[in-house]
Amino acid sequence: MTDSGRNRTPYSGIRWEKVHRIAGTTHMHCENQAELTAYTSQGLEFAAVSNYYPSAPWFPLASVRKNTFKLRQKSFLRQGKLFKEEIDFRKERSLWEASDREKYLPFPEDEGEKIFTDIPAGLIEAPNAEHAWFAGITPYLHVCSPGCTLHTSHFDRARKYGLCEHGFQLGFPLPWKEGFKALLDTLIVPNGGGLVIAHPHESHFSLEELCGFLDFDSRVLGIEVYNHNSSCTYNDSAETEWDYILSTNRQCFGFFVQDHLMKGRVWKGRNILLAEERTMESCLQACRKGNFYGAVLGTGYAFDYINFDGRTLTARCNREGVFQLCSRCGVIMDSAGKEFSFTVPENERSKHVYLRLMAWEPDTWERLYTQPVMLLP
Numbered sequence: 001m002t003d004s005g006r007n008r009t010p011y012s013g014i015r016w017e018k019v020h021r022i023a024g025t026t027h028m029h030c031e032n033q034a035e036l037t038a039y040t041s042q043g044l045e046f047a048a049v050s051n052y053y054p055s056a057p058w059f060p061l062a063s064v065r066k067n068t069f070k071l072r073q074k075s076f077l078r079q080g081k082l083f084k085e086e087i088d089f090r091k092e093r094s095l096w097e098a099s100d101r102e103k104y105l106p107f108p109e110d111e112g113e114k115i116f117t118d119i120p121a122g123l124i125e126a127p128n129a130e131h132a133w134f135a136g137i138t139p140y141l142h143v144c145s146p147g148c149t150l151h152t153s154h155f156d157r158a159r160k161y162g163l164c165e166h167g168f169q170l171g172f173p174l175p176w177k178e179g180f181k182a183l184l185d186t187l188i189v190p191n192g193g194g195l196v197i198a199h200p201h202e203s204h205f206s207l208e209e210l211c212g213f214l215d216f217d218s219r220v221l222g223i224e225v226y227n228h229n230s231s232c233t234y235n236d237s238a239e240t241e242w243d244y245i246l247s248t249n250r251q252c253f254g255f256f257v258q259d260h261l262m263k264g265r266v267w268k269g270r271n272i273l274l275a276e277e278r279t280m281e282s283c284l285q286a287c288r289k290g291n292f293y294g295a296v297l298g299t300g301y302a303f304d305y306i307n308f309d310g311r312t313l314t315a316r317c318n319r320e321g322v323f324q325l326c327s328r329c330g331v332i333m334d335s336a337g338k339e340f341s342f343t344v345p346e347n348e349r350s351k352h353v354y355l356r357l358m359a360w361e362p363d364t365w366e367r368l369y370t371q372p373v374m375l376l377p
Contacts, residue, residue: 005218
């Protein structure tokens with residue numbers, strides 16, 4: 001099949017001498033100041049916090065208080081229907097029978113104190129959340145939604161406040177296609193952001209199912225190729241799934257994420273966005289175009305440039321390393337140094353289908369991953 005929407009040749013037109021390299025991640029749970037400081041002290045510049053319960057954007061961070069989501073949400077699900085309107089839970093509770101109200105905890109009187117009291121100046125933010133529990137499919141379908149503003153699920157996971165008992169639903173219990181559309185309808189930047197399939201290897205989707213998610217809409221941008229937190233329960237890498245999808249001639253961007261911070265709060269898995277400006281809009285546009293590359297450790301090892309002119313893929317790193325080029329045929333070239341170049345023979349385009357480059361720095365074990373360039377229409 002062919003792909004009519006996702007950019008098939010990322011990095012085209014980038015002015016590398018002027019581009020802003022901005023470190024961020026599209027899957028990061030962050031619920032307190034200590035976690036935010038852990039991220040920013042390790043170089044986070046673009047914060048797209050992806051919390052759930054509720055699956056609602058913590059955006060902007062300065063607006064989020066201890067009880068913000070215990071008082072109201074801007075949208076919600078109730079008895080199988082999505083309501084795109086704000087609900088005040090205290091007003092809702094006032095409609096319950098007195099005997100019902102006595103069974104459950106009362107909602108807070110006010111929003112409480114600010115959660116984030118030391119947000120670094122210059123930190124770029126974007127709305128995001130992790131949405132899950134779609135109807136009619138395994139509960140392990142999770143998507144992150146950088147740039148989307150929809151609220152789903154709710155905070156009362158422990159069922160102490162009576163929301164579930166009064167028809168308010170956890171998760172996103174609509175068919176996934178309906179849910180994806182609802183999310184995409186709320187994109188804050190029309191030509192930026194989208195959806196990312198979270199930890200596809202841990203979720204055990206068939207490769208055909210993954211392709212189906214991507215085929216639904218070109219704003220389903222790709223999959224998490226590296227998810228650090230998944231190393232605790234399964235495997236942190238989904239390179240096998242990525243290569244399979246690419247081999248079908250589908251463009252699929254690869255995202256590199258932390259997910260939940262692990263013990264020691266070391267951040268692994270970041271996307272280096274190649275943005276024209278240091279703004280939310282430009283960062284989300286870089287995500288949409290595939291103008292970013294993945295880094296596992298964040299050691300400072302970096303691509304100086306990546307370019308594909310339709311025939312030749314060239315790249316240069318800021319330090320010596322080892323390059324490894326992959327296509328549908330597997331690893332087709334290894335080389336060492338700072339610079340890399342490969343010209344695809346015209347009669348081998350159908351054989352290779354795509355090219356993606358990995359750079360490895362032996363001294364630090366850092367790995368960098370380009371986005372794929374597609375060789376066929």
